[in-house]
Amino acid sequence: MESIFEKLWRLGPAAFVLKAIVVAVVADALLLAFILLRRAYRKRYFAKRDACVFKWRQKWDDLLSARVPYSAWRANAFDRRIIETIALDGLEAGNPEECARILRFLRFSGLLEKRIFEARRFTGWRRMRALVALGRTRAPEGIPALADALRDRDLEARLAALRGLGRTASPKAAEEILAWVGEKGLVVPTLPLQSALIQCCAEHPQLLLPYVQNATGQLREVLGRVLGEVATPSLGLDLLQFVGDDLDELRAAAARALGHSPSGLAFDVLSELARDPIWFVRLRAVVSLGKLSERRAIPALLRGLTDSNRLVRLRAAEALLALKTEMAPIFQQVVAAGDRYGLHAYLTAVENADVLAKLEEELQSSASLPADEKGRLQNVLRSGSLVAEERASLPDFTGAARP
Amino acid sequence: MTRFLDIWNHTLFWYYLASNLAYLVMLLIALKTSAAHKRKLESYRLHWIADTPLAPPISLVVPAHNEESSIRVAVHNLLELDYPELEVIVVNDGSEDRTLEEMCEEFRLRPVRAVYFAELKCARVRGLYRSSVDPRLLVIDKEPAGSKADAANAGLNAATSPYVCVVDADSVLERDALLRIMLPILADPKRVVAVGGIIRVLNGSEIANGNLRRVRLPRKSIEVIQVIEYLRAFLIGREAWSQGNMLTIISGAFGVFRTDLVRAVGGYRPNAIGEDFDLVARLHKHLLEKRAAYRIDFVPDPMCWTEVPSDLKSLRRQRARWHKGLIDVLWLTRGMLFRRRYGRIGSFALPYLWVFEFAAPVIEILGIVTIVLAAVLGVLSRGFFLQFLLFGYAFATVISIGSVLQEEITYKRYNDWQDVARLVSYCFLEHFPYRQMHMFWRLQGIWQYLRGNNAWAPLKRKGLQSASVP
Numbered sequence: 105m106e107s108i109f110e111k112l113w114r115l116g117p118a119a120f121v122l123k124a125i126v127v128a129v130v131a132d133a134l135l136l137a138f139i140l141l142r143r144a145y146r147k148r149y150f151a152k153r154d155a156c157v158f159k160w161r162q163k164w165d166d167l168l169s170a171r172v173p174y175s176a177w178r179a180n181a182f183d184r185r186i187i188e189t190i191a192l193d194g195l196e197a198g199n200p201e202e203c204a205r206i207l208r209f210l211r212f213s214g215l216l217e218k219r220i221f222e223a224r225r226f227t228g229w230r231r232m233r234a235l236v237a238l239g240r241t242r243a244p245e246g247i248p249a250l251a252d253a254l255r256d257r258d259l260e261a262r263l264a265a266l267r268g269l270g271r272t273a274s275p276k277a278a279e280e281i282l283a284w285v286g287e288k289g290l291v292v293p294t295l296p297l298q299s300a301l302i303q304c305c306a307e308h309p310q311l312l313l314p315y316v317q318n319a320t321g322q323l324r325e326v327l328g329r330v331l332g333e334v335a336t337p338s339l340g341l342d343l344l345q346f347v348g349d350d351l352d353e354l355r356a357a358a359a360r361a362l363g364h365s366p367s368g369l370a371f372d373v374l375s376e377l378a379r380d381p382i383w384f385v386r387l388r389a390v391v392s393l394g395k396l397s398e399r400r401a402i403p404a405l406l407r408g409l410t411d412s413n414r415l416v417r418l419r420a421a422e423a424l425l426a427l428k429t430e431m432a433p434i435f436q437q438v439v440a441a442g443d444r445y446g447l448h449a450y451l452t453a454v455e456n457a458d459v460l461a462k463l464e465e466e467l468q469s470s471a472s473l474p475a476d477e478k479g480r481l482q483n484v485l486r487s488g489s490l491v492a493e494e495r496a497s498l499p500d501f502t503g504a505a506r507p
Numbered sequence: 508m509t510r511f512l513d514i515w516n517h518t519l520f521w522y523y524l525a526s527n528l529a530y531l532v533m534l535l536i537a538l539k540t541s542a543a544h545k546r547k548l549e550s551y552r553l554h555w556i557a558d559t560p561l562a563p564p565i566s567l568v569v570p571a572h573n574e575e576s577s578i579r580v581a582v583h584n585l586l587e588l589d590y591p592e593l594e595v596i597v598v599n600d601g602s603e604d605r606t607l608e609e610m611c612e613e614f615r616l617r618p619v620r621a622v623y624f625a626e627l628k629c630a631r632v633r634g635l636y637r638s639s640v641d642p643r644l645l646v647i648d649k650e651p652a653g654s655k656a657d658a659a660n661a662g663l664n665a666a667t668s669p670y671v672c673v674v675d676a677d678s679v680l681e682r683d684a685l686l687r688i689m690l691p692i693l694a695d696p697k698r699v700v701a702v703g704g705i706i707r708v709l710n711g712s713e714i715a716n717g718n719l720r721r722v723r724l725p726r727k728s729i730e731v732i733q734v735i736e737y738l739r740a741f742l743i744g745r746e747a748w749s750q751g752n753m754l755t756i757i758s759g760a761f762g763v764f765r766t767d768l769v770r771a772v773g774g775y776r777p778n779a780i781g782e783d784f785d786l787v788a789r790l791h792k793h794l795l796e797k798r799a800a801y802r803i804d805f806v807p808d809p810m811c812w813t814e815v816p817s818d819l820k821s822l823r824r825q826r827a828r829w830h831k832g833l834i835d836v837l838w839l840t841r842g843m844l845f846r847r848r849y850g851r852i853g854s855f856a857l858p859y860l861w862v863f864e865f866a867a868p869v870i871e872i873l874g875i876v877t878i879v880l881a882a883v884l885g886v887l888s889r890g891f892f893l894q895f896l897l898f899g900y901a902f903a904t905v906i907s908i909g910s911v912l913q914e915e916i917t918y919k920r921y922n923d924w925q926d927v928a929r930l931v932s933y934c935f936l937e938h939f940p941y942r943q944m945h946m947f948w949r950l951q952g953i954w955q956y957l958r959g960n961n962a963w964a965p966l967k968r969k970g971l972q973s974a975s976v977p
Contacts, residue, residue: 128901136931142916295693
């Protein structure tokens with residue numbers, strides 16, 4: 105049995121080319137015909153669809169209130185698809201009253217039931233389409249079907265189910281998702297999982313705690329991140345158990361979550377986390393310290409200004425400005441720290457917040473500062489440098505052509 | 508001599524066949540993956556992504572050199588993009604016109620000392636300005652260095668987001684382009700380090716206030732041919748290469764990168780001729796040497812519309828520069844060829860570029876010479892020659908129509924019947940004499956590169972303003 109290469113070789117270029125020409129010309133003709141036929145078909149399809157959409161839009165109120173009997177359209181697949189699309193779009197754009205009305209319509213007309221059936225029975229793209237539609241309804245009765253689909257072999261179906269459960273934003277959906285990840289581990293990309301859990305756990309973040317404690321590896325990281333996002337003061341002491349965790353992500357999540365906790369409890373822990381060897385843990389801690397709006401946080405934030413990571417420095421500077429306290433004493437401490445990168449970050453935050461003039465004014469009018477100190481600070485503020493000889497090494501924009 | 512000519516002509520035939528077969532395989536892969544991508548999108552709702560608190564911030568870096576006519580519209584367009592956390596950094600690259608003044612007036616810029624450390628090499632920065640109208644806008648005014656790479660590096664130095672997207676000031680991004688381009692990153696943030704979007708031809712389309720109002724095919728033949736080229740390159744070439752994680756180029760007009768990685772490889776190389784290609788090649792090298800599990804992806808639906816040259820002189824310059832850029836990168840990455848540690852890039856993607864991109868004009872011109880010689884010596888089989896021409900023509904047309912089909916069944920931006928009819932007609936017309944001219948321009952590129960003539964010459968453009976409609 106000779107191979108295709110041997111056949112080609114034996115054929116020789118001339119004979120091969122003749123055949124190839126025929127094939128290529130036929131391919132050209134087929135491609136062209138396909139484009140033309142498809143265009144013609146789509147033109148007809150869209151004209152029909154637009155007419156149908158218009159017809160049902162005119163009767164929308166009658167449809168919702170069942171004055172148009174369900175039997176008038178349910179048997180026709182084309183009409184049914186269009187009515188369902190209008191209803192689902194309405195659910196995404198409507199106010200709560202309108203949404204409740206549409207959902208009632210979906211229930212009584214049997215559309216919801218049909219989608220639940222399809223989500224359970226179908227496979228592949230048809231199942232996925234049903235799952236997407238079911239998710240868009242946000243109906244609680246769709247949760248079991250969506251939860252079943254989390255165990256589908258097809259990744260796209262699992263993702264559709266996950267997104268659908270996220271859309272319901274219900275703790276029941278959160279329980280289903282958590283039970284599933286507990287059983288199967290991380291079998292979907294992390295972001296959709298996090299998004300779904302954030303939406304579903306927003307009301308009851310406590311649901312996450314046992315899973316975070318028991319999970320391992322990357323799943324623990326993911327759940328920790330979700331916890332950081334949804335944590336509320338109600339979690340209180342529960343978060344402290346993660347402060348010393350081995351997992352960087354979890355410490356960062358705890359730092360993030362503690363920003364929502366009562367300040368007395370969180371302050372010491374956050375100050376400690378602001379010294380963490382991992383930069384993003386320090387970053388989260390600094391941001392959370394800023395959220396606490398406590399003067400006690402100033403030393404930790406000043407330390408953050410001298411951090412080796414520029415994002416930490418910048419966030420520390422922004423947190424210092426967000427304290428709503430007098431800026432002049434803080435600026436004095438920034439200058440006293442003698443760190444040019446920290447000074448630069450602070451000045452950046454001052455200028456970004458457009459409070460440079462205010463700081464100048466505060467320095468001018470400050471009664472607690474001696475005159476020579478005042479002059480020195482004003483010089484630093486104007487030049488952006490700690491000492492004259494350092495000016496050359498810092499990016500100096502003071503002489504920039506003003507627009 | 509006769510024997511040599513015969514062998515060479517046969518070699519030419521097999522080379523041509525291999526090149527077109529490679530493209531045919533790519534077309535089939537692209538058709539399959541585009542269909543899958545389109546189906547996948549059915550389960551996404553982009554506004555869900557826009558609402559998630561987990562969408563990572565992006566810094567948009569916009570190098571601008573003498574863009575006074577379009578900069579206002581362009582910056583407004585970028586600030587209005589749908590994305591939850593966005594920072595726009597415009598780098599005024601020593602413009603000699605009123606680019607900076609235009610921005611100052613429109614966005615009420617005030618000088619600031621934003622976080623800026625010259626981590627990546629670039630020309631001296633004269634000033635930094637933040638907008639009082641929209642604090643997300645930062646403008647860097649720097650001295651000219653004659654390269655977009657230098658300006659992009661200045662922008663990278665100021666970027667504070669984990670992802671950076673470099674866009675051209677004269678391009679128009681569709682409103683949801685960032686949400687779409689971020690999809691692969693959001694799905695797998697640990698592995699996906701860069702994503703390229705698709706570049707489409709803006710010429711002929713209607714623009715209102717920096718937004719695309721109606722997509723139309725350009726009027727000039729030379730522009731329509733470029734539309735086909737772009738469709739072929741993006742919808743077939745890049746789509747297929749990215750499937751094998753072998754994408755070697757993300758267009759400089761629109762691509763998202765992980766900021767830390769771009770900084771780790773030293774940013775854009777200021778003296779690179781094709782800075783976008785060069786950056787992606789260095790990213791591959793860096794990550795493969797570190798044995799990192801990574802992906803560089805391409806997404807075919809986040810669209811960036813850009814103006815292409817509308818006169819032969821500008822097009823010639825552009826294509827010669829692109830070819831110089833190709834040689835530049837291929838030469839610098841020659842050490843990656845057929846080395847195991849560089850995986851598919853070293854053993855497949857780069858050799859392909861050497862053989863079917865770099866060498867193509869040389870082989871084509873040699874082919875023409877030998878055919879003429881064979882005819883003169885009387886050893887050319889006229890029948891075979893005609894068959895070969897016809898075959899080449901028909902096969903290349905299959906690929907071109909395939910790219911139009913790909914656009915038709917996936918994104919279908921040309922709605923007008925006339926536009927599609929013209930587009931298909933040009934699939935038949937582009938092979939003569941455009942293809943030969945293109946070959947000649949690329950040869951010029953090789954010649955210029957060998958002579959060290961790598962100066963960048965500006966292309967003639969109309970600008971966004973001129974394309975706008977009332």
